[in-house]
Amino acid sequence: MSDEFDHNDTHSDGLTEGDYSLQRRDIAAILYAVDANDQAKLIALMEPLHAADIADLLEQLNTYDRCRLVRLYDREFDGEILSELEEGLREEIIAILRPDVLADAVRDLESDDVVDLVEDLDEPQQEAILGALEDADRVAVEQALTYPETSAGRLMQREVVVAPEHWTVGEAIDFLRRAEELPEQFYHVVLVDPRMHPKGNVTLGKLMSSRRNTKLTEIVEDVFQVFPVLQDEADVAYAFNQYHLISAPVVDESNRLVGVITIDDAMTVLDEEHEEDILRLAGVGDEASLTDTIFEAAKGRALWLFVNLLTAILASLVIGVFAETINQMVALAVLMPIVASMGGNAGTQTMTVTVRALATRDLTAQNAMRVVLREVSVGAVNGVIFGCLMALVAAFWFGVPMLALVIALAMLGTQVAAALGGIVIPMALDRAGIDPALASGPFVTTVTDVVGFYAFLGLAAWVLM
Amino acid sequence: MSDEFDHNDTHSDGLTEGDYSLQRRDIAAILYAVDANDQAKLIALMEPLHAADIADLLEQLNTYDRCRLVRLYDREFDGEILSELEEGLREEIIAILRPDVLADAVRDLESDDVVDLVEDLDEPQQEAILGALEDADRVAVEQALTYPETSAGRLMQREVVVAPEHWTVGEAIDFLRRAEELPEQFYHVVLVDPRMHPKGNVTLGKLMSSRRNTKLTEIVEDVFQVFPVLQDEADVAYAFNQYHLISAPVVDESNRLVGVITIDDAMTVLDEEHEEDILRLAGVGDEASLTDTIFEAAKGRALWLFVNLLTAILASLVIGVFAETINQMVALAVLMPIVASMGGNAGTQTMTVTVRALATRDLTAQNAMRVVLREVSVGAVNGVIFGCLMALVAAFWFGVPMLALVIALAMLGTQVAAALGGIVIPMALDRAGIDPALASGPFVTTVTDVVGFYAFLGLAAWVLM
Numbered sequence: 001m002s003d004e005f006d007h008n009d010t011h012s013d014g015l016t017e018g019d020y021s022l023q024r025r026d027i028a029a030i031l032y033a034v035d036a037n038d039q040a041k042l043i044a045l046m047e048p049l050h051a052a053d054i055a056d057l058l059e060q061l062n063t064y065d066r067c068r069l070v071r072l073y074d075r076e077f078d079g080e081i082l083s084e085l086e087e088g089l090r091e092e093i094i095a096i097l098r099p100d101v102l103a104d105a106v107r108d109l110e111s112d113d114v115v116d117l118v119e120d121l122d123e124p125q126q127e128a129i130l131g132a133l134e135d136a137d138r139v140a141v142e143q144a145l146t147y148p149e150t151s152a153g154r155l156m157q158r159e160v161v162v163a164p165e166h167w168t169v170g171e172a173i174d175f176l177r178r179a180e181e182l183p184e185q186f187y188h189v190v191l192v193d194p195r196m197h198p199k200g201n202v203t204l205g206k207l208m209s210s211r212r213n214t215k216l217t218e219i220v221e222d223v224f225q226v227f228p229v230l231q232d233e234a235d236v237a238y239a240f241n242q243y244h245l246i247s248a249p250v251v252d253e254s255n256r257l258v259g260v261i262t263i264d265d266a267m268t269v270l271d272e273e274h275e276e277d278i279l280r281l282a283g284v285g286d287e288a289s290l291t292d293t294i295f296e297a298a299k300g301r302a303l304w305l306f307v308n309l310l311t312a313i314l315a316s317l318v319i320g321v322f323a324e325t326i327n328q329m330v331a332l333a334v335l336m337p338i339v340a341s342m343g344g345n346a347g348t349q350t351m352t353v354t355v356r357a358l359a360t361r362d363l364t365a366q367n368a369m370r371v372v373l374r375e376v377s378v379g380a381v382n383g384v385i386f387g388c389l390m391a392l393v394a395a396f397w398f399g400v401p402m403l404a405l406v407i408a409l410a411m412l413g414t415q416v417a418a419a420l421g422g423i424v425i426p427m428a429l430d431r432a433g434i435d436p437a438l439a440s441g442p443f444v445t446t447v448t449d450v451v452g453f454y455a456f457l458g459l460a461a462w463v464l465m
Numbered sequence: 466m467s468d469e470f471d472h473n474d475t476h477s478d479g480l481t482e483g484d485y486s487l488q489r490r491d492i493a494a495i496l497y498a499v500d501a502n503d504q505a506k507l508i509a510l511m512e513p514l515h516a517a518d519i520a521d522l523l524e525q526l527n528t529y530d531r532c533r534l535v536r537l538y539d540r541e542f543d544g545e546i547l548s549e550l551e552e553g554l555r556e557e558i559i560a561i562l563r564p565d566v567l568a569d570a571v572r573d574l575e576s577d578d579v580v581d582l583v584e585d586l587d588e589p590q591q592e593a594i595l596g597a598l599e600d601a602d603r604v605a606v607e608q609a610l611t612y613p614e615t616s617a618g619r620l621m622q623r624e625v626v627v628a629p630e631h632w633t634v635g636e637a638i639d640f641l642r643r644a645e646e647l648p649e650q651f652y653h654v655v656l657v658d659p660r661m662h663p664k665g666n667v668t669l670g671k672l673m674s675s676r677r678n679t680k681l682t683e684i685v686e687d688v689f690q691v692f693p694v695l696q697d698e699a700d701v702a703y704a705f706n707q708y709h710l711i712s713a714p715v716v717d718e719s720n721r722l723v724g725v726i727t728i729d730d731a732m733t734v735l736d737e738e739h740e741e742d743i744l745r746l747a748g749v750g751d752e753a754s755l756t757d758t759i760f761e762a763a764k765g766r767a768l769w770l771f772v773n774l775l776t777a778i779l780a781s782l783v784i785g786v787f788a789e790t791i792n793q794m795v796a797l798a799v800l801m802p803i804v805a806s807m808g809g810n811a812g813t814q815t816m817t818v819t820v821r822a823l824a825t826r827d828l829t830a831q832n833a834m835r836v837v838l839r840e841v842s843v844g845a846v847n848g849v850i851f852g853c854l855m856a857l858v859a860a861f862w863f864g865v866p867m868l869a870l871v872i873a874l875a876m877l878g879t880q881v882a883a884a885l886g887g888i889v890i891p892m893a894l895d896r897a898g899i900d901p902a903l904a905s906g907p908f909v910t911t912v913t914d915v916v917g918f919y920a921f922l923g924l925a926a927w928v929l930m
Binding site: 024027050052053056059060061062173176177179182183184185186187203204205208209223240241242243244246263264266267268270271274275277278279281282283284288289290294295297298301302304305306308309311312313315316319320323326327330331333334335336337338340341342345346348349351352353356357361362363364365366367370371374375377378381382385386389390393445449453 | 747791811
């Protein structure tokens, strides 16, 4: 049997938290072999590693070591490693590989993996890879590339196991036993009518455990979801997660079966969507990764920083209006960032909850009004609590009772505005078809900063001057 | 055949973006039936819905409607709906259900779903559910509950299909065909030695397509990962994602097979981990959800707001030191929030990238030094760019060239400090065993605020006064 992971399995305590599949001493040994230019040793060390771990290893090395390793590893370089590499590095590695090594590597891949690999490459590299494929595979890949980039058509594999819906268990089993070639991984037999419209899924387990004369239609899965080939992959991933699907057929515009999507593809999409949300919420470019160069990373973040600069200048203009007031009482300058900062935090909290609830489809037209009211109430509750707390601090610090009143009221107003902005802005963006994770931040910050400074300084000018 | 989703499948254009499985008009019709107290109509309307959609529906209703719906739905209430409900609502619904309805509902569930259901309930509700189970199931659930809360043992199902490792394909097929009862869902036959140590996985597809006299050991999967029963579920989810596992055996301390984890459980864990990271990064309690009451939500966010208040006061103390300087030049009060805000943003960007890289295990001891240097360089690049930009704005706005110089230098210093804090703080917390997503925010904000105000006002006091 294959013991690809025996070096892990034999630890009876298993992976401990923070443990990596790839140990530091493994990396050191590999780099030592590279330094020594010892190909045999390198291949021996890499042999037990999963392609995903090799990809991680390459991502963690610096460019120089990475290049030397790939060159020394040479013919052993496997197509799956390319699939597992993050997009930013693929071009670099493909450029390093010898043309015949690259050709061998990609010929081993399933057609949906090749699609995933080539879709982001530039023309010459794409040609090189497509040229290496056998005719049938190339046609399949080119066909898949005609579907939009984030569609079910790009995600699916074309190899499907089908059976006519009138078959019995016995007929299906005999067919499978006789079949020349079955896909590497498949979980269902898809029942189709004579026009290739998918009609149900039968699991292999159910097939195995049913009597030969049972009709397949009697043992289909309760849950059966079919995806149109143009369906967005995010919706596909949502449905897999929501309905606990394992595999699901994909149909073309006339409802004919053209492929099947499996849960591991859906899991990858879900993972990417989450990653995107987190990075977008923080104002980092979507595809930020540790292998980006300094220039790429700086560029990815500069846009958001620039938007934030405009927001901050806007807030400063508000402060500028009250320059005279601040001149009369410098305590205002000392305290004002507290009001804005608390508002900014509360706004981010509400915004994050809202963005998540929209992404998971928990926030709908049905409960929108109630949720908005709840958020505003939460803002009011925390506004009262922290307003009072801050009033005590201000009174104790500066000994001006009216200043304490002003900051308490400003705090309350800012917390409520933050809650309102934090929920209404993402909802409005979502309805306008703009990703709320991407665009909410600057708007919410503007609201909390402007309201925070205006409420505090305006009240101070009115009450204290 | 079962057409549970036919009302979706027949749309040839399928789900459009932003479409929900549950349409607004469906909800309206259901509520109308509840209002009319029309049980037959309600059951007819709910019948085509998946348990996950019914759970979503319940989550979106207000407490009053929810209660009336559950009471009217009565005996039709399915155990799976409970499984799909978010934790916050389970107790409420369980309290509404009649005891015999509840007992029927939970008896239909698989033992791992019951575990998931009862683990967060309080004692009396837990007892009620355990009491409703048949003896064998109750023992299984109680056994599972002895494992730590986020362990592989809680996640696994105990029903496993095993075969002795010396069997042939023919023997395995005959065994499966004869088996009285097979699990609802299974994807692999696990090969075991005489001491029940798992030795390999054979997919059902491979079994189907191999000749009867083939040894099972010849067709095992290349990738075979075994999890100890105490392994943390986050590591399990990571391995499923990393190695594209579909199911994997779980072993006890003497390496004996005790259960199996399937990809759908891993997908759920991955989803929860992501959710947790996003909410923690925003300083919202881990388990914040739209069904929380106002009080619960306010409480969940108050802790972070309180920490932020302390941070903000600390920053204000820095400002207080320079009150005299501000008094001499009120422009400083107007501009200082810009420096701090830009620092805060840059810090959040770097922190988010770092927290994600730690979570995905892309940031390791191997590349730590290089990544820190890269982040600091990114901070310096953006510091120079935005420092110059802001210098122009300040010079134009206030007409004081030295003020422009001061803000440029303060901006540069704050951006570099933000980058350094944004990467070093999460890494240090991670090494100390503290979740960086949870705790990094306050520290990073403190660094950026204090450095921002101190650099700007300090430089101003030194250069301008």
